[in-house]
Amino acid sequence: MKKPLILIFIFTFAISFTGCEKYLDIVPDERPTDEDAFRSPNAALGYLYSIYGYIPKQRSGTYSIDLMTTDEVVTAFEHETFAKFPRGEYTASSPVISYWNDLYKGIRQAYIFKNNIDGVAGIEESTKTQYKAEADFLIGYFHFLLLRMYGPVVIADKQFDINMPVEEYPLRSTYDESVTFISNKLDEAAQALPMEQTSSSDYGRATSVIAKSIKARMLLYAASPLFNGGGANKSSLFSGFTDMDGNQLISTSYEKEKWQQAAAANKEAIDMALAAGKKLYKNSDYDSDFPEDPIEKDLRYVFVDKQTKELIWAETRKETAYDFQNKSTPFIAGTSWNGVAPTLTILEAFYSENGLPIDKDPEYDYQGRYNIDSTALGNTLSLNLNREPRFEAWISYHNDYYEIIRGDKKRIVTNYRRNDDEGIKGRSNNYSPTGYLNKKGVAPLLNQSRLQVSVNYPWPKIRLAELYLNYAEALIEAGQDLNTAKEYIDKVRVRAGIPTIDEAWAPIGGANDQETLREIVRQERTIELYLENHRFWDLRRWQVAEEYLDSKAKGMNIQGETDEEFFQVTEVKFPRNFSQRNYLMPIPQAEINKNELLIQNPGY
Template sequence: MRKTAVYKYVAGLLCFGAIVSGCEKDYLDVDPTDRVSDAAILTDSVLFEAYVVNRYLGAKVIGNEGDAYQPGFGRGFEYAMWSSITDESIYNNDDNSWLVQQGQLSPENLGMAGAVWSRSYRSIREVNYALTHIEELEMSTERTERLRAELRFIRAFRYHDIIRNYGKAVLIGDRVSSLDDDLTDPFWFDRRPIAECMAYVLGELEEIAPGLPLNNSGEYPEGRATRGAALALKSRLALYAASPLYNDGAGDSQKWAAAAQAASEVMDLGIYSLYPDYQELFTAESSNGEYIFARFYNLNARHLALEIANGPNGYGGWGGNIPLQNLVDDYEMEDGTAFSWDNPEHAEAPYENRDPRFYATILYNGASYRGRSVETFVPGGRDSQEGNDNWNTSKSGYYLNKFIREDLPIINPWDVAGVQNWIYFRYGEILLNYAEAQNEAVGPDESVYSAVNAIRNRPGVEMPALPEGLSQSEMRERIRHERRIELAFEEHRFYDVRRWMIADETENEPAYGITITKNTDGSLEYERKTALEGKSFSEQHYWLPIPRTEILASDNQLEQNPFY
């Protein structure tokens, strides 16, 4: 059967549109629908459920945001990924990312980060519309409650996006604005304290989790909220709520304990496990035991073709999200020791004997790829500026390997590639959430070691266990390092360095790359270079500015973030 979903678009928090358009997706079976009215949605339970399911998507608001071709629940595989406004990578050809890297964010221009506020509140209003009218539909109590819980999960996810990007949020409850409302009412623009916002969203997730199924199956296929998804979102938010950024620069021991408990609730479900192949985890088309909540793609709903968008220029790729030397240097040696350019053995062969996750994540000079070795050296390297399509040459000397599949084409990938799934929550994150929170709450007990070592020891990675006897501060640094490596390019680094309040250090480091010179005798020389000039971070950048258009639309009632 043809699988179709229904999109409902509205003009934002304070406007309403009555048109619903159809678009093919992979996780809902309904009759094909082109255009339907609000009245039809509210009298047809199948159309209403289609409306609910499509709240897992988001309108494409700006430029390439919205997952290029198909609107995504969050961002996912856009041209410039969220990693490219951190010290993980830069986007080779800008795509409105450089102004963020260079500290030029302003309420008038947020670059690639400009859609979060409007997309989130648009979705919240759409959810509230459905919650307001759900009792009008003739459905079983069980189905009604399931859909209600899904809607509240989606709303919680949107609030999580607002809180982690802007801090204080406008909490509008279940209200749905209309043109008959007094839109000068301060209610619509009252940004509440962060603690209140966190308490509201965490409370929502705690309430709805029991009403969601453990697994999606039958008429509720993959891609829809489960109990684990709600608890995973609760775990992430609880971790943020305990972190220094959310507590005036200091962690909160009681909140850390609550965050550890929240992660434990996911672990205690007993249905998730670490996938034994780190690289395949991100390239498989099907689900696996590490997935908790993901966006699934199929042949009728592809995303951006990652292989051409991020591939080396010598293969016909565009460079895309290119890893920085800053990240490359942080991958340990396979024996668990730190890599150092001051170590002659390391400096002579910097890409040998590294953490296996390095090879699964980074394409480097000499890496085996599509039948030959990557050549970023000069002179003559086929993937250097002296190779083909040199305008797409990596500015850092590296290319992305995470998420990339060699069985999908680089040349002419259209209607063929773009079928990888984007994982929003996975079990590896939960283990690291638990380890961090538990260490902050009580110190590095056995359970902390167990969680981190499980990540390091998974089959195919098999890094040495952490040394015994670490202090709390030493374990803190180890856990932060593990998050950097394990979760690279998965949209965590941007928020991690901010919530830890170390972004003024990490994001003021130059964006480094490497120049590799091949001598006539075949030996290689390595010289660090700056891949993007002007990298800068200031105090105000701990939060995004609220777009000026939103401030003006509120008649200046909406409070702007500090220093903007």
């Protein structure tokens, strides 16, 4: 007898009110056949779980297309697969990381499930209805992931015969047709999904709030300049991108109404999330001594705390010892890799302690930001001081505390000069290329005593703060209600321990026009969603990626042995390339070869 496939995705860290952990982590010997999959209720449920397994693993640096591939960080792991993306080293023949085949396999499996679940005895009708809704959600979500990555998709609206002749293969629909299909699929799923999963063992499965949130994110993307005629101030990149009949696959005309649709969808998702008990993570009572500052503690634990109510959807696959946390933590040979390094671009994006951009704050010495300053822990760069709490919570700098368990210590002082403990010391990897380390997403109670991940937690896929910023951005671009937009940005700012927009901007003339608020909401996303798989897509959808991704990162001089040598702005040696074709990923050439009528993306 073959076992049903239950992939790791639905093992749960399962958040329960008692704080206990349950794990559904069954790894079978082989993939199930359709006959096995529908022989019993348990087998059918296992088949449903296996469809979730096609969701890309976002927290894995090695195979995640959007985690460490923009200008947020540069890493010591340029030999790994993901590093080819910031270097622009991918083609249609060698797409490096491509989700095309796996996502369409997942879509096909979802239709197989829908077409067979009614024949399984012993499952209540209400349960079957929910199972079908989950399959519909996954069909819609997989199409969205394809849309985000490749642009106009081949819509799979049914289970296609794998033996169909080539001339019957479906072709790419337009971008707007794809959006309509996905919206309808997610709306249909939301009608039959629960608002929240009440059992801890179901944590990570689809809900109506998740479905509406994905729809809201997609409509935000669809309204953005890349897919909306270049926006109000730019030209479309896709003139001439047509199918065989001359139909424009991505519209070159700007439609302001798309922002209004995005605003409405995000407000609907927010209202549903609040009704389901979601809220911004504040006043953490997590049992740890550090960070000592309560606001920094909230920020550090915002999704690391498994009891957080801010997460709307999370990836529950278990982190390995070679994934995100150990790659970010200060070096210990054989246990932590010291290599996820924030760039000067992202460091300068964080606000001053007054909640203003550092180049606009009259109280911040912007011209002197690269001077050496002294603190109780030793010399550091002036850039690192008088910054907002998110900077201190998420960024480790020279002569700063890194909250981590190391022996009997609960925090250590980090130093990044050449011969320091966290310095390069002549290593070819396992070092910080910029002289900084990331702290976001690293549990302060992570124990570095051996090669392990002592604190596992669900990785954020959607959290409430994103929906607030989505809604604010859509309102700003629609020119609909700028005061409401500021209100929702302020919810995120106040939680982060900085003044509201009106309070912060008052000394420099206020922030009341669309252009200024556009800059503010984009900067808020850059800060708040730092290293959460968003910036890869944001820079593309805003149609500004060349400005940020086509030049080498900068940091400190990590070969410097003294403070004076170390605190010098230095270009990181790793090449970085971006061209217009990189706005969309290439459809694998093997798929084009199967069907010569399938239109490839521009530039490939």
